[in-house]
Amino acid sequence: xxxxxxxxxxxxxxxxxxxxxxxxxxxxxxxxxxxxxxxxxxxxxxxxxxxxxxxxxxxxxxxxxxxxxxxxxxxxxxxxxxxxxxxxxxxxxxxxxxxxxxxxxxxxxxxxxxxxxxxxxxxxxxxxxxxxxxxxxxxxxxxxxxxxxxxxxxxxxxxxxxxxxxxxxxxxxxxxxxxxxxxxxxxxxxxxxxxxxxxxxxxxxxxxxxxxxxxxxxxxxxxxxxxxxxxxxxxxxxxxxxxxxxxxxxxxxxxxxxxxxxxxxxxxxxxxxxxxxxxxxxxxxxxxxxxxxxxxxxxxxxxxxxxxxxxxxxxxxxxxxxxxxxxxxxxxxxxxxxxxxxxxxxxxxxxxxxxxxxxxxxxxxxxxxxxxxxxxxxxxxxxxxxxxxxxxxxxxxxxxxxxxx
Amino acid sequence: xxxxxxxxxxxxxxxxxxxxxxxxxxxxxxxxxxxxxxxxxxxxxxxxxxxxxxxxxxxxxxxxxxxxxxxxxxxxxxxxxxxxxxxxxxxxxxxxxxxxxxxxxxxxxxxx
Ligand code: SF4
Ligand code: SF4
Numbered sequence: 001x002x003x004x005x006x007x008x009x010x011x012x013x014x015x016x017x018x019x020x021x022x023x024x025x026x027x028x029x030x031x032x033x034x035x036x037x038x039x040x041x042x043x044x045x046x047x048x049x050x051x052x053x054x055x056x057x058x059x060x061x062x063x064x065x066x067x068x069x070x071x072x073x074x075x076x077x078x079x080x081x082x083x084x085x086x087x088x089x090x091x092x093x094x095x096x097x098x099x100x101x102x103x104x105x106x107x108x109x110x111x112x113x114x115x116x117x118x119x120x121x122x123x124x125x126x127x128x129x130x131x132x133x134x135x136x137x138x139x140x141x142x143x144x145x146x147x148x149x150x151x152x153x154x155x156x157x158x159x160x161x162x163x164x165x166x167x168x169x170x171x172x173x174x175x176x177x178x179x180x181x182x183x184x185x186x187x188x189x190x191x192x193x194x195x196x197x198x199x200x201x202x203x204x205x206x207x208x209x210x211x212x213x214x215x216x217x218x219x220x221x222x223x224x225x226x227x228x229x230x231x232x233x234x235x236x237x238x239x240x241x242x243x244x245x246x247x248x249x250x251x252x253x254x255x256x257x258x259x260x261x262x263x264x265x266x267x268x269x270x271x272x273x274x275x276x277x278x279x280x281x282x283x284x285x286x287x288x289x290x291x292x293x294x295x296x297x298x299x300x301x302x303x304x305x306x307x308x309x310x311x312x313x314x315x316x317x318x319x320x321x322x323x324x325x326x327x328x329x330x331x332x333x334x335x336x337x338x339x340x341x342x343x344x345x346x347x348x349x350x351x352x353x354x355x356x357x358x359x360x361x362x363x364x365x366x367x368x369x370x371x372x373x374x375x376x377x378x379x380x381x382x383x384x385x386x387x388x389x390x391x392x393x394x395x396x397x398x399x400x401x402x403x404x405x
Numbered sequence: 406x407x408x409x410x411x412x413x414x415x416x417x418x419x420x421x422x423x424x425x426x427x428x429x430x431x432x433x434x435x436x437x438x439x440x441x442x443x444x445x446x447x448x449x450x451x452x453x454x455x456x457x458x459x460x461x462x463x464x465x466x467x468x469x470x471x472x473x474x475x476x477x478x479x480x481x482x483x484x485x486x487x488x489x490x491x492x493x494x495x496x497x498x499x500x501x502x503x504x505x506x507x508x509x510x511x512x513x514x515x516x517x
Contacts, residue, residue, distance in 0.1 A: 065464070072464035072486045143424060157441035157500075163486045171491065172441065301458060301492065 016040050020360070024053045028364040030127070031374035033348075035355075035363070042359045047352050055378040062338040067093060067304050070335060072163065077340065078376050079160050080123060083109075083116045084318035085340070086165040088325035091245060091314035093167060096329055097307040103247070104293040105169035110247040111286045112156070112164045113316075114279040118189070119148040120319030121228075121272040121279075124371045125196060128269050131368045132208040137199055144192045147185050154181065167303045169296030179287050186280055193276045200266075200273060209266035213354035213366035216263050225350045226343050227321020228275065229370045232268035234261045239317035247286065254285035265369035272371075304333050311337075318343055320371050342376035438502050443485040445503040446478050448516050452497035459489035459498060471517065478516040480506060 018039050024032035032053035038046040058077055062070045074089045075082045087109060094101065126141035149159040156162035156172050164170050174182075199205065215225070220233035230237050238257045240248045258274040260267035297303065309331030316323050321343030328337040347370045354366050426436060438444070455474040467483045468476050490498040508514065 066461070068462045068488065069464040072484065072488065076484075153442065154439045155441070157439070157443040157487065158485065161484070161486070163488075166491075171487075299492070300488075301462065 017045065022363065024050075028131075029367055031372065033367070033372065033374050035351075035367075037355070037360070037363070039360060042361070044355050044358055044360065044363075047355045049348060049351055051348065051374060052378050054375045056375065059338050059340065063335050065335075066333045067167070067307065067329070067335070068300055070338065071165070071167070074338070074340070075161050075163065077342070078373055080120045080373065081116060081318045081320065081323070082161050083112050083164055084316050084323050086163075087113065087246065088314050088316045088318075088323050088340075089327065089338075090165050090167055091316070092312040092325050092327035093307060093329070095312040095314065096310040096327070097167075097303065099168045099297065099303065101169055101297075102293040102295065103291040105295045106247040107286050107290050108170045108174060108295065109165065110251065111174070111283060112152075112162060112170075113246065114282045114286070115148055115151060117319045118276055118279045119145050119152075120371075121276055122148070124368070125200075125269060125272055127368050128209075128265070128365070129205075131365045132205065134205065137196070140192075141196060144189055144196075147189060151182060151185055154178065166296055167300045168298070169294070171296065173295050174290070179290075182283065182287060186283060190277070190280050193273065193280070197273050200269060206266060209269060209365070210262070210264055212265040212358065212362045213369055214264050215350050215354050217261075219353045220263070220350065223349045223353075224346050225321075225370075226346055227318070227371075228268055228271045229321065229347045229350060231258060232260050232271045233263040234259055237322070239315050239322050243315055245314070245316055250289070251282060251285055255279075255282045265365055268369045307331070307333070320344060320373060321347060340376075342373065344370075344373045344377040345379075348372060348377060435505065438504065442502050442504070443487050443500040445480060445501050445506050446483065446489075446516050447499045447501040448476075448478060449497045449499075450475055450517070452495045453493075454495055454497075456494060458492045458494065462488045462492050464488065475517075480514040480516060481511070 020037045020039055022035040022037055023029050024034040029035075034050040034053070036048040036050070037044055058073060062073055065073065071086055071089060074085045077085050093099075122141050122145040126138045126145065129135070129137035129141060152162055153159050155174065155178055156164050164172065215223075215229070215233050217234045220230050220235045225233070225235070226237060236257055236259060239245070240255070241252065241257060244252065255278045258271050258278060260271050307329055309329055311326070311328040314325045314327075316325075323343055324339075324341040326337070326339035326341075328335065330336045350370060351367065354370075355363065358366065428436060453475050455470075455476075457470065457476070459476060460468045460470070464486060465482045465484050467478050467480070468489065469479070471477050485500065487500050490496075490500055506514065
């Protein structure tokens with residue numbers, strides 16, 4: 001027996017190409033995403049991206065509830081852009097039920113939208129600072145974000161899930177004293193945003209971000225990336241301009257689309273910082289123009305009963321990009337189908353061209369720079385390619401399949 | 406960033422009072438919350454007429470009926486959306502300012 005162990009086995013390993021698994025649980029990536037990276041020394045040659053670790057089955061769950069219950073369910077798809085999700089959903093319902101909204105409620109919707117965009121961008125700017133190892137800046141940005149969350153708490157009663165939207169309007173009104181408070185906070189935030197902008201032009205920060213994760217214009221167009229990720233590559237897409245919703249058709253002239261051409265992580269961060277100023281301008285314009293009037297129509301129960309069978313799609317510009325809602329109601333207060341296309345789904349595709357050719361150390365920064373929200377982007381479709389058919393499966397079935405493997 | 410700016414910021418941070426607040430400001434006194442804050446549910450049993458609209462709109466199945474045609478709330482499932490308070494025709498439900506609802510007794514989380 002000993003002879004066998006004495007034999008020296010020659011194993012041939014090709015050290016020029018190594019496959020490194022990253023995630024789904026990895027200290028550098030905040031949300032579960034699995035990247036299998038093929039590297040030659042430090043250089044990345046290929047990336048395989050796999051999602052699906054945090055699938056929550058929200059679309060299926062929505063089919064078992066009535067419309068009002070679903071409103072609070074879709075809000076919980078994302079904590080950072082909860083208002084975008086409810087806006088997308090109620091807009092589709094309002095289109096099906098042909099519900100007209102008052103001007104004031106539309107303006108209030110846009111106001112919360114912009115505040116949300118600011119807190120989301122500050123959040124990501126903080127994360128970027130953290131990923132490049134600049135923790136002081138991370139703390140500073142998040143402190144500013146806290147001011148917006150406090151505003152949310154005062155206006156709507158909750159910091160994250162504001163529940164501002166309801167069928168036919170919004171739920172909380174803005175009194176003059178709130179207007180004053182918002183203005184006061186905006187002035188402070190504007191000052192700090194200028195400071196943040198200055199720090200991001202610092203040499204050390206620039207060295208860490210410039211030329212990292214480049215996604216050029218053509219690739220961005222081809223992959224249909226959305227939001228600040230697309231705008232950082234010079235693609236001019238903004239739903240607020242292209243298909244104005246809420247009060248944006250009246251506010252068209254109060255903001256501009258920020259574009260950058262360098263297409264790297266620095267460009268995407270710059271876009272977000274500059275959009276902070278655009279949002280501040282927008283909020284000031286909204287507060288100035290805020291028309292009088294009621295904020296909602298009638299009891300939601302009555303409105304829910306009135307919604308007939310039908311389908312609608314609605315688009316909103318969430319902080320991360322274009323968010324699409326497809327809603328099909330069954331005319332009995334419920335839903336046949338809800339389909340949500342969150343901005344991370346197209347943006348995550350951009351990761352591959354961004355990562356190929358860069359270095360391992362740049363992975364966290366690049367992943368963070370598209371502002372991913374993995375839990376929003378997990379979907380299940382079973383497609384049998386040989387038989388060319390799609391299978392509809394239930395949760396129990398899926399669980400059993402998972403056990404077998 | 407210039408050295409002067411950095412020094413100025415460092416000094417300012419040293420002299421600045423902390424941005425955090427004490428959790429308990431004084432014994433038994435909680436941090437204040439805004440007026441519209443949505444905390445633990447306060448239920449006025451007398452005012453309730455048993456219309457059960459709240460059950461129909463609650464997104465997380467918090468509310469159940471009781472034998473005397475009133476309702477009971479299981480706060481451990483509540484997401485504090487205040488839809489029940491909004492829909493109630495007699496304002497029997499209100500979301501109070503109590504946010505310290507962690508407990509080891511499940512019964513403490515039932516509001517009747
Ligand atoms: S606050 Fe929302 S979740 Fe809680 S009981 Fe009321 S409706 Fe249900
Ligand atoms: S909606 Fe109000 S009145 Fe009706 S059952 Fe609920 S608590 Fe009672």
